[in-house]
Amino acid sequence: MAEVKLKNLTKRFKDVVAVDNISLDIEDGEFLTLVGPSGCGKSTTLRAVAGLENPTAGDILIDGQRVNPLPPQKRHISMVFQSYALFPHMSVESNLAFGLKIRKKSLKHKSEKVKWAIELLGLSGFEKRLPKELSGGQRQRVALGRALVLEPKVLLLDEPLSNLDAKLRLRMRTELKRLHKKIKTTIIYVTHDQAEAMTLSDRLAVMKDGKILQVGTPEEIYQKPADIFCAGFIGSPPMNFVSGERVPQVEDKNAMVGIRPEDLSISLAETKDGIVGRSSVTETLGSDNYLYVDISDLLISVRLKPEEKIPEDKPVWLVARKEKHHLFDKSTGRRV
Amino acid sequence: MSGSIKPSSLLLKLKSNLFTIGFFIPAFLYLFSFFVIIVVFLLKFSFSGNVPLLHLLSVDEFKAALWRSFWFMGVGTPLQLVVGLLLALLIQQSFKGVGMVRSLFMIPIAIPALVTAIIIDLLFSYPLGPINDLLLGRHAFFPQIVSLPVNWSGSEFLSLGLAILGKTWRDMPISMLILLAGLHSIELEQYEAAKTMGARSWQQFKYLTLPLLTPAILTILILRSIENWKEFVFPFVLAPAYPLLGVLIERLYHVEQNPALAASVALGLVILIALTTLIFTTITKMVRKYLVRV
Amino acid sequence: MKILKFVLIGVILFFIIFPLFMMTKYSISDRESIVTGGEYPEPFFPFKPTLEMFGVLWSRSDFMKAGLTSLWVGLFAVAFSLLLGAPTAYALARFRIPGVAILLFFLLSVRLFPDISAVIPVAELLLSRPFSLLPPVVLVGLAHTLLALPYTVYIAKGVFESIPRDLEEQAFVLGAAKSRTFFKILTPLALPGLGAAAIYTFFLSWNEFIFAYFLTFQGTETTLPVYLLRILSWSPQKNFISAISLLICVPVIIFTFLVQRYMREGLTAGAVK
Numbered sequence A: 001m002a003e004v005k006l007k008n009l010t011k012r013f014k015d016v017v018a019v020d021n022i023s024l025d026i027e028d029g030e031f032l033t034l035v036g037p038s039g040c041g042k043s044t045t046l047r048a049v050a051g052l053e054n055p056t057a058g059d060i061l062i063d064g065q066r067v068n069p070l071p072p073q074k075r076h077i078s079m080v081f082q083s084y085a086l087f088p089h090m091s092v093e094s095n096l097a098f099g100l101k102i103r104k105k106s107l108k109h110k111s112e113k114v115k116w117a118i119e120l121l122g123l124s125g126f127e128k129r130l131p132k133e134l135s136g137g138q139r140q141r142v143a144l145g146r147a148l149v150l151e152p153k154v155l156l157l158d159e160p161l162s163n164l165d166a167k168l169r170l171r172m173r174t175e176l177k178r179l180h181k182k183i184k185t186t187i188i189y190v191t192h193d194q195a196e197a198m199t200l201s202d203r204l205a206v207m208k209d210g211k212i213l214q215v216g217t218p219e220e221i222y223q224k225p226a227d228i229f230c231a232g233f234i235g236s237p238p239m240n241f242v243s244g245e246r247v248p249q250v251e252d253k254n255a256m257v258g259i260r261p262e263d264l265s266i267s268l269a270e271t272k273d274g275i276v277g278r279s280s281v282t283e284t285l286g287s288d289n290y291l292y293v294d295i296s297d298l299l300i301s302v303r304l305k306p307e308e309k310i311p312e313d314k315p316v317w318l319v320a321r322k323e324k325h326h327l328f329d330k331s332t333g334r335r336v
Numbered sequence B: 001m002s003g004s005i006k007p008s009s010l011l012l013k014l015k016s017n018l019f020t021i022g023f024f025i026p027a028f029l030y031l032f033s034f035f036v037i038i039v040v041f042l043l044k045f046s047f048s049g050n051v052p053l054l055h056l057l058s059v060d061e062f063k064a065a066l067w068r069s070f071w072f073m074g075v076g077t078p079l080q081l082v083v084g085l086l087l088a089l090l091i092q093q094s095f096k097g098v099g100m101v102r103s104l105f106m107i108p109i110a111i112p113a114l115v116t117a118i119i120i121d122l123l124f125s126y127p128l129g130p131i132n133d134l135l136l137g138r139h140a141f142f143p144q145i146v147s148l149p150v151n152w153s154g155s156e157f158l159s160l161g162l163a164i165l166g167k168t169w170r171d172m173p174i175s176m177l178i179l180l181a182g183l184h185s186i187e188l189e190q191y192e193a194a195k196t197m198g199a200r201s202w203q204q205f206k207y208l209t210l211p212l213l214t215p216a217i218l219t220i221l222i223l224r225s226i227e228n229w230k231e232f233v234f235p236f237v238l239a240p241a242y243p244l245l246g247v248l249i250e251r252l253y254h255v256e257q258n259p260a261l262a263a264s265v266a267l268g269l270v271i272l273i274a275l276t277t278l279i280f281t282t283i284t285k286m287v288r289k290y291l292v293r294v
Numbered sequence C: 001m002k003i004l005k006f007v008l009i010g011v012i013l014f015f016i017i018f019p020l021f022m023m024t025k026y027s028i029s030d031r032e033s034i035v036t037g038g039e040y041p042e043p044f045f046p047f048k049p050t051l052e053m054f055g056v057l058w059s060r061s062d063f064m065k066a067g068l069t070s071l072w073v074g075l076f077a078v079a080f081s082l083l084l085g086a087p088t089a090y091a092l093a094r095f096r097i098p099g100v101a102i103l104l105f106f107l108l109s110v111r112l113f114p115d116i117s118a119v120i121p122v123a124e125l126l127l128s129r130p131f132s133l134l135p136p137v138v139l140v141g142l143a144h145t146l147l148a149l150p151y152t153v154y155i156a157k158g159v160f161e162s163i164p165r166d167l168e169e170q171a172f173v174l175g176a177a178k179s180r181t182f183f184k185i186l187t188p189l190a191l192p193g194l195g196a197a198a199i200y201t202f203f204l205s206w207n208e209f210i211f212a213y214f215l216t217f218q219g220t221e222t223t224l225p226v227y228l229l230r231i232l233s234w235s236p237q238k239n240f241i242s243a244i245s246l247l248i249c250v251p252v253i254i255f256t257f258l259v260q261r262y263m264r265e266g267l268t269a270g271a272v273k
């Protein structure tokens, strides 16, 4: 177990700045997620920690030791790849034992560790199978087990669930979370799926264009997004944004006002401070119903209370309590 | 396209099939008739001649040629595999100018085999030639290695060696391409995973590259051994005094005017190749089985 | 590691280029540079480079005749194998043919014979009546068609498969007959790809030695490679033989670069056979 520090890390590929001067402290035993749209530099950051990319500038510290000059195997990390990168010609057992074999561990240690991983991940009965004879979820678990048997101080996971179907993805999410509780390794997790990031992480770091915009617990980021991008990226359906001049309660007319769908109340009668619009379709996401309201050029999503029904194409008034408004500077996008 | 077949649609179907057959038949017929002619002629000749196929082994000329061909195949095949592997590994990862290097590596296959053989003959000519110049230490930059010029074509070992060299030089792009395709089928992430688990370059080669390349390697062993068994041009030009099976066939046909015996040897060669292919395919299956379960 | 790699690439490039360089050097060598009498080593660049040999070849009728023969044989092989192969490839690419795997096997099986074995029956057949009445160009062209046809079918099949089916169906819907569709609509679209097959065939024929050698063993009309071999038996000078070799190689090298992609496909198609 270990803490990881990134200090002013930058990685440039010819003309692309993939990672742009980021600093991040990850605590011992923490589950930290790098989340952001595809191409924002998450994988590159992770690969720099693993030692697969050489940073252009900045330092990486694991347990206080600067690891920049160290090759991957000396960093006490393990990595799980998006494609799993299982060795297609080796059985589950051999895949699990590969790292230990390279590290010349004793036969006894090897078989104990492999057995441990097989039990931990529920793979018993599949020891002799080849990767191609496994289901997606099983492959995923072999990849995870292969990383865990090396007892890494830091476990690096690059979109490990993105190749699974939706149902399996949810199940593996829970399994991963349970696993982390059990082994308490520091985990750096990369995903572009904000829901995954929210449910799994102790803290998350929202990235965009190679920069970290905000670091915090899921609640902090959800409730106090530091940036208009974070506000829009985290949460589903996403936060609504309305220009300040259209919201009567807001004084700063130059600000952008963000309101989450669940913070809006809706009425068919004219409401004080309400924004008027026309009701449009209702979307049902299982337990929750969301109504879309047309306010001239914008579609605003509103979470309806259970049993609340609004007919289509009727004038409606929307209002949110003032403390639920998130104000952002229009030019910088930062929270004001 | 399915459903009940009415007479009119049946007719239509027949018409369209006739069209298909009409398209397909000419090339098929051409190749197939040659196939039949070759088989029939070879069999007819080799059983009508005064040395039936089964008695070939009692012909000294044949035995000597068979032995030489065997060595030519046995030495040439692994050599060509290793050279192909080296070339493929060198251009496996892309770098600036890799396309150019690959194109240059392709040149030998463009040169006619006969021309290649003749250039080698010129380079290794006796008593005066560039290689002999070099070995005799006549250039300031190269140490003297021999005191008398080497008569390459006068020695069985050297002349067949040159033939193997020529064959290897000209055909190296073929093995390279097949191995390159095999290498590119191994994902980069697999190497990276191995790297994070501590595997060094040679361990990656041993545990990943080599086993995953086995199918390509076995393909090459089969193709190359066939090619080497049937080689004609290089030994014909570079080692005429020490005929391989291919050269023997030509000599029997043209010089000794014995088409029957030539056909017998030709058929023998076909059988040898079939046997070699069979053996290698069996080995392939066994190795695959072994590799699959580590 | 990186340095070692580039050094190795350099060494291999040297071994690839060196023989070709020497061939070129010999072809422009003056007498002193090749007839040394053992008094000094052959220079790595001629003392007095000269294009004399090319002039000599230009004025030699036997060389020019061999060149023309090669050209005609190649063109014959191209025309004949495209004429036979393109429709077959089209049928393979478009129509479901029962037992197509077996048919394909037979299509390719003729190439399973080593050339040096197959050439005996082919020569026996083509050099006896009535075939022997045909001009040598046609005989060698027929043999080269035999060699090239499987590759032509293979390449052309890929070409037709890459042309969207919709196009033809559109034509059918508009009422065109199948044969008309093939000739009027598909052939022009397939032309660049078929051109590659043609080039491949031409140079297969241009480089081919064994069949040309056996089929023109006695006559005077022969292809360039066989001509080159006949010259060799007179023990000619290095510059003369090298100039001929160079002239045979140059077009092939140029075109190999141009149609490299198809070359690669052709070569790996050989791997599948």
Ligand SMILES: Nc1ncnc2c1ncn2[C@@H]1O[C@H](COP(=O)(O)OP(=O)(O)O)[C@@H](O)[C@H]1O
Pocket (backbone or CB within 6 Å): A013, A016, A017, A018, A037, A038, A039, A040, A041, A042, A043, A044, A045
């Ligand atoms: N090896 C590379 N060479 C050049 N550009 C790269 C390389 N790897 C990543 N990039 C670029 O860096 C940026 C960040 O990539 P990446 O870290 O993979 O994003 P993410 O994982 O967040 O989707 C992208 O614009 C990508 O195109």
Ligand SMILES: [Mg+2]
Pocket (backbone or CB within 6 Å): A039, A042, A043, A044, A159
């Ligand atoms: Mg990524």
